[in-house]
Amino acid sequence: MIRRLVDMAAFARLPFHSVGVLPFVLGTAIAWRQTGIFRWDVFALAVIAVMLIMLATYAAGERWDVEEDTRSQMRPVRSRFAGGSGTVVRGDISQKTAFAVSVMSLILAATIGTVLQFVYRTGPWTLPLGAVGILGGFFYSTPPLRWVSRGFGELWIGLCYGWLPVAVAAYLQTGTFLPWVHIVAVPIGLSIFNVILLNEFPDYEADRASGKRNLLVRVGPQTAVGIYTAVSVAVMVAASLSVVLGWRPGVLLGIAPVLVLATGVTGGVLAGRWRDPRRLERLCAGNLIVNLGTTAAFLVLFLVEVPR
Numbered sequence: 001m002i003r004r005l006v007d008m009a010a011f012a013r014l015p016f017h018s019v020g021v022l023p024f025v026l027g028t029a030i031a032w033r034q035t036g037i038f039r040w041d042v043f044a045l046a047v048i049a050v051m052l053i054m055l056a057t058y059a060a061g062e063r064w065d066v067e068e069d070t071r072s073q074m075r076p077v078r079s080r081f082a083g084g085s086g087t088v089v090r091g092d093i094s095q096k097t098a099f100a101v102s103v104m105s106l107i108l109a110a111t112i113g114t115v116l117q118f119v120y121r122t123g124p125w126t127l128p129l130g131a132v133g134i135l136g137g138f139f140y141s142t143p144p145l146r147w148v149s150r151g152f153g154e155l156w157i158g159l160c161y162g163w164l165p166v167a168v169a170a171y172l173q174t175g176t177f178l179p180w181v182h183i184v185a186v187p188i189g190l191s192i193f194n195v196i197l198l199n200e201f202p203d204y205e206a207d208r209a210s211g212k213r214n215l216l217v218r219v220g221p222q223t224a225v226g227i228y229t230a231v232s233v234a235v236m237v238a239a240s241l242s243v244v245l246g247w248r249p250g251v252l253l254g255i256a257p258v259l260v261l262a263t264g265v266t267g268g269v270l271a272g273r274w275r276d277p278r279r280l281e282r283l284c285a286g287n288l289i290v291n292l293g294t295t296a297a298f299l300v301l302f303l304v305e306v307p308r
Helices: 002-012 014-035 040-064 066-073 095-118 126-141 153-174 179-199 204-210 215-219 221-246 249-270 277-304
Strands: none
Touching (some): 002 040, 014 153, 014 179, 040 095, 040 126, 095 126, 153 179, 179 221, 221 277, 249 277
């Protein structure tokens, strides 16, 4: 029983739900600080829906990425940031069960979205915004769309884990799109784009051998390093400008640790440390912290002081 629960927790990839839930909390905080509105029941239901869509996304990936995940499992050094959970590859959970979980999660998320729009009257964009999340998440790995193999799946990740959760959270509370949502979403979206791009490096050979045509496979590692570096610089510039535009210059110190870490991770990528599997895993971990740290820094800023 305990082993089964452990397998299900690994399959659900619960730690990685943070990259969607934290931006949603930020969007809610923006709405509250700028309008004074906080509907706890709407927030609670919406967080559940967000987690269900992420569960559907991860479960669909487990179902449809079996070939490349199997190759990934065969590497001498496995990465915690690539190759899926391994539960389907090992046979702990069947492909049929994985797909069933994915579809049921979408049905439950759509049900919650319908309740939010028509019972809680959160606004006419509630269901369309949820549909965007489903379109980008569920079909990231699921055919026939399978964005991950079309060369712009990473852009879908930037949208669905960057602008979308921040915008949806604020919209559900206020019924409108607040300007600050778009400002803070830029560095968050760019940083999560870099998370997925760097996480593709451990599986480069497995993805290429299985025909998975993601961005890294299409452009090659050296070009991808250039893309990663350019996006990382854009993250740091966008985050700094956002703080300067909204708060006193001294508040920039609050986001300084994230900028320092981003600089260090980017330097490691440029230095070619991604060639060493163990160093690459540390770079992936730091990269994820940059994304979460950027979101958390903005959350703290909004809770402490209303931007001008």
